[in-house]
Amino acid sequence: MKKSAIIGLITIAMCVGFLVSLNADTSTYATFAEAAKDAREFHVMGYWEKSKGTYYDAEKDANHFAFYMKDQNGALGKVVYNGTKPQDFERSEKLVLIGEMKSGTFYASKILMKCPSKYNNDLVEVKQDGKVEKYN
Template identity: 65%
Template sequence: MKKSAIIGLITIAISVGFLLTLNADTNTYSDFTQATTRGGEQHVVGVWDKSQPIHYDAMVDANKFTFFMEDQSGVVSKVIYKGTKPQDFEKSEKLVLVGEMREGTFYANKILMKCPSKYNDQLVEINVDGTVNENSTK
């Protein structure tokens, strides 16, 4: 075989492998029940349960925010977020949590908030350090 043919086959194989990994990495939204059974990192959609207390004390632990969320199937679970309380958390309409369920509690690494807007919906991504990811707003 010619050298150029071998290089071409290797390039095609790498491209196919890359496309397969992209396809395998797509996540669908879960609820708390599915997050418990599937394990690993999950994306759970829901709304903040305003009837339950929230806890954030920057003087004690600035990187721990605790609240309760109701998922799309109506299950309420405690959420512990390792980061500062997101700005305008109380104004969010919908939440997407990225993290994992352990022992009945959801440990979130990231919180995506759907904020109300007069003209359009925005999905704001809050990083662990409390900053807003500029690329996440639509």
């Protein structure tokens, strides 16, 4: 076998190994319980618990936003985001938090929001005071 063929096969094997190692670290969404077990970054998907409200005081600390979220299993967890409150947070349908759990609180480094589709004809928004508004 030629040296160039051997080098080519080794290069291909290294590339395949590299691609497999990238995919090995990707995971699906975790729950708060899974995030509490390990001190690394997790993606937790869930819904904002509207009855608990939010905490954001721009005058006191513009980079502190806190709220409660239910994960996919229905477990309630406190979330702290060191950043400004995301625009249209109240309108979001689902949340994906990227961060880690420390002392029973999930500290999010990023918040991804799934907002209602503008093409949804029967969109209903429930506000904190219990009033329901329907948009057409």
